[in-house]
Amino acid sequence: MTSLVSLKQITKTFKSLPALDGIDLEIRSGITGLLGPNGAGKSTLIKLLLGLVKPTSGAATFLGYDVIKDGRKIRNRIGYMPEDDCYISGLSGVNAVQFSGCLSGIPKTEALRRAHEILDFCDMKQERYRIVDTYSTGMRQKIKFASAIVHDPEFLILDEPTSGLDPEERDALLNRIRLLATEMGKSVLISTHILPDVQAICDDVVILSQGQVRLSEPLETLNRTKEPSFCIRVLEDVDQLADALKKSNVKVTKNPDGTLTVAGPSTGLAEIIWRSAFDSGVSIQSLTPARNSLEEVFLSTVADSRGTEGEP
């Protein structure tokens, strides 16, 4: 996969307060999750990629363009969904999307047709003819998403796309993002605090904290545990199976949700589990490879960054 975003020693300070502090970052095609606590510099990074703020120092390219000089060219090829509840007062939903299309250079009539198509894609029905001011938060999220994709951009920047959506709508939106990435070949950068969203659709994860990139890895690598391990759910007494496994010299951890995490040698671990279940007379309901929790990774990364900041 090619690198679409390349940042080299990017620093951005606001009145001597560093928002971004010497960032080096490469973002590949696919879906990338941008995580970080509040004030980590995510919004500044996004505005910098859009060419709306200039870096204090460093060099950055986005889709092959220099973000300092070619902001307009970049914005011509990307779609951005802001986090803020922003809308153009007085316009109907379909006109708002049409307006966004026109601003991106689609002729007026074509923009209206395209707006209807995109609103169909976003499952927006007759409410598209209502004034945006009267919309609920969820509807405004849909309009913002539709406005971000109406001009068929090759790169999407989505800032908190699922906030304010009910679970059903959230799943639907994540499916749309996945579809755009897998079937339409679009690259997506999602800035969010909702870690299950990242777990559900992202290929890569970037964690920002205190203006620095603390982690930038494929999600698959982050999920991988240090040693081979399995997560087991059983139908009967879990302690009975745990005792049997301990006798086989494997590391057993009982999880709060009643499952067991078993770690052991890379070869033959599954066989040991099945034999122990047979010996203890316990039926295994599911046996899945264990993975690191993204929440744990996030919390430990942020905690580490705070620790290193405090060091002299």
Place this chain on the structure above:
Amino acid sequence: MPINDVGYRRLKNEKTSSLFRWMIICNTGVQLALKSKWVKRIMFTAWLPVTYWAVGFFFIEKSLSADPITAMAMSEGIDFSQVSRMALEDTLVNRFSVFPGVNELQEVFETGDTPEIRNAVWRWMLLTFFRYPQAIIILFLVGFIAPSLISQDIRSRAFLLYFSRPISKLEYILGKLCVPSIFIISVTTLPALSLYGAAILMSPDISTLPQTWDIPFRIIIATFGLVIPTSAVALMLSSLTQESRFANFSWFAVWGLGHGAWLTIVLATSLQMDQPLFHPDVIQSEVVSNWSAISLYNSLGSLQAFVFGFETFAESWRGIVSLFGITVFSMTILYRRVSSPI
């Protein structure tokens, strides 16, 4: 369910030129403003004075033309056209003595021939059209339209929707400036050009066209002089607040306070000189002339009088400099305010 759901489709069409994207902002702003019934009512009212002025042009042309009765009288050795011209001069100079440009008009009546008089009277008519009914209408029209143009974008955080597109801040400002400008043009320039057209049609023959060719250009230049400072001030006020009503109040305050202050000076001067309030001696006194530029209304009037040829630059420079300063100041504040949310 949509009847024909095509899913997500790739866009293959050519994109429009990026040079005119600001027109989309302008077009949308005009459409949104026209949703207001009050704006439509003001627009309708704005065209009513045209009828009154058209009747004025009709009588002026009748006074300047040699109709059959006049021609008959002239054949008898009586210069009747001179009589009607004198009557016109008497009417304009005596009944409208407080109006700007009347002295200059009187000079033309005394020295000029009919084409010169026609040109001067038409210019004077259009100056008064700009200066009196349309200025008041513009005050209300812009007061209804402009305050919400940027304040609403600040309130609904729409800046990111604009600036995440290939649109610069200057294009955004240009698009927004064009919204009040289009309304101002539609209630000043278009009626004024229509009046000019009507006056040509009411004149005796096509020879009036070369006699008055400069007037449409004066109308267009006067429009620029009116549109740019007015729109800049209105948008600056709109950009200073999230609440449209505050911008609305400030708009009327800028006009009202400035003109009110000038009227106070006029009142004080008239009391000092022991003359009626708007006596020409009072209006032309040094104090009143020097302080005239504190009123936006007077400054615009001064510029228009200069454009229509009833004031020299030496007489109107204060107003022109004042308008230039107001425009530069307003545009600077406007640009800074539009840039700051990013």
